[in-house]
Amino acid sequence: MDTAGVTTALDEARTADSRTRDRICDExxxxxxxxxxxxxxxxxxxxxxxDPYFMCADRYWRRRFLExxxxxxxxxxxxxMSEHVQDGAWGAVAEQWALGNxxxxxxxxxSTERIAQAVAEAGAGPxxxxxxxxxxxxxxxxLRANFCFDELHAFLASSPxxxxAGxxxxxPVLQALRSFAAFGSxxxxxxxxxxxxxxxxSAPGRTRHTVDICLNxxxxxxxxxxxxxxxxxxxxEAVEAYPDDHMFHARLAAGLHLCGRHDEALESIDTALTLLAASPTASLGVLQDQYLTKRDAIQEGRLRAARDAEHRRRWEQQTAANARLERSLHTSAVRAVEVVAVFTAAIAFAVGSLQVTLTGDLPLADRLWLLAAQGAGLALFALLIVGGTWLITRSRHR
Structure with a gap:
């Protein structure tokens, strides 16, 4: 297939179905x-x-990078790209190919020396x-794919x-990469x-890759x-802007999972898996494994949260029962002191009244007055004991 044949085939691929278009671009x-x-x-x-032209060029350069x-x-x-990518598409194509490859x-x-050498060969000018x-x-x-956070930050911030790049x-994409490095460092x-x-x-020129790196x-x-x-x-916000992007639904699931909103997280990760199945991404298998692992983690967190809630409910019930038991024991002890005080006063009155009644030669009226005074004194004693006990235990109860 010569150059003219490639162009003809790609023109025909515009009206073909997705499977045929993929085959033509690969060929x-x-x-x-x-x-x-x-x-x-x-x-x-x-x-x-x-776009079959972009798809073909993407596959061509992907193989060149793999080799x-x-x-x-x-x-x-x-x-x-400087000669064959239109200005309006240059930024999106550059981010797709540079970050993807x-x-x-x-x-x-x-090494940074090899990178510096290649950059130096780029020359000068726009x-x-x-x-x-x-x-x-x-x-x-x-560096981002390898999670080399400190190396990435140093490369973007201070590397010659x-x-x-001027x-x-x-x-915005480089600002996002700096933020990615800073969060991981x-x-x-x-x-x-x-x-x-x-x-x-908040950058005006924020792209889809910028959003992805920020969430990453x-x-x-x-x-x-x-x-x-x-x-x-x-x-x-990303899901609202890109509702058909599986990656952003997966990031939303991760955020909801960290917030403890497991049911919503499960719904988001299921949406991500559904959208991924319809995506033409080359790393579908890898991403599917990642999403399924996240789904298992969300399920585990959901079950753990349910168990924790049940344990918390039982603990609160046990704490309330212990508090009731403590109040009951406290009240019983107070009542026992009061009963002992009254019982002691009654015994003292009985013994004293017998002595006054059975012994001595005082007139009846004097004996009655003596018994009344003794009874009043013992009653006052019992009231003092009961009242003192109530006052002492009242503040503690509160």
Whole structure:
């Protein structure tokens, strides 16, 4: 298949079904590789579903990166993009290819010296800034995929390799990568990471990859207070903006899981699995395993939360029963003291009255007055005991 044949086949693929379109693009990319010539057509979008020209170029450069996953290949790809990718689509295509191929080739991380050498070959000028930007993104994609947080932060913040990118260093996607590195680093503060996140999230030129990296950083951050709520809130915004993106539904499930909202998290991860099945992504199997693992974790958290709630309910019931028992024992002890006081006063009155009645020669009236005085004194004694006990125990009861 020559160049003209490739173009004809890709034109026919526009009206074909998705399976036929994929086959035509694969065959065209293989033919270009076999001929040793890069694509000669222009790319006007980053649509992996409907644009056969982008799909063919994507497969071509993916194989080139798999054969030689180096900064030199990134340099060649960026130079090709400068001539064949339309300006309106350049940013989206650059992020898709640099970050995607960086993830696929994460096992081959090059030294900063090799990156600097490739960047230096980009030269100078506006077009050179784009080339340098692509190389920086490619290397940053590898570091991100390997969760090398401190290395990624140092590379983006202070490495001479990123300087030639010029004004493109302030692109939202690079701000998002800095925030990802800061969230995962144990040497940087959460406030610094959140500040970078807010800058990337609120940027006017925020892209889909920027949103993905921001949520990725929150999901894999060193645990901090309000992490779950922050991830949930941003993921809800992402799902609202990209309702058919499986990745953002999965991030929302992770945020809801951290917030303890397990039923909603389960619904979100199931939605992510459904959308993933209809996605043309090349890493479907890997992502499916990740989503299923997250689903199992959500199910486990849901069951654990139910058990904890049951244990908490039983503990509260036991605590209430113990409190009632303590109050009952306390009240019984107080009543016992009162009964003893009254009983003692009654015995003392009985013994005293017998002595007054059976002995002595006092007149009857005097004996009655003496008995009345004795009874009043003993009654007052009993009242003092009961009242004192009530006053002492009243504050403790309260």
């Amino acid at each position: 065209a990319a293989a033919a270009l590789l076999a001929a040793g010539a890069p694509p000669s057509f222009e790319v006007g979008s980053a649509d992996l579903r409907l 030689r996953p180096t900064a030199r290949t990134a340099l060649e790809c960026a130079r090709w 960086g993830f696929l080739n994460r096992a081959s991380v090059e 077009g050179a800034e784009r080339v340098a930007h692509f190389i920086v993104l490619f290397h940053a994609g590898k 390799s990123s300087s030639p 004004s493109l260093r302030e692109e 144990r040497a940087l503060t959460v406030s610094y990471a959140v500040d970078l996140l807010n800058r990337a999230w 950083g929150l999901a894999f951050a060193v645990p901090f207070e309000e992490q779950g709520e922050l991830l949930r809130r941003h993921a809800e």
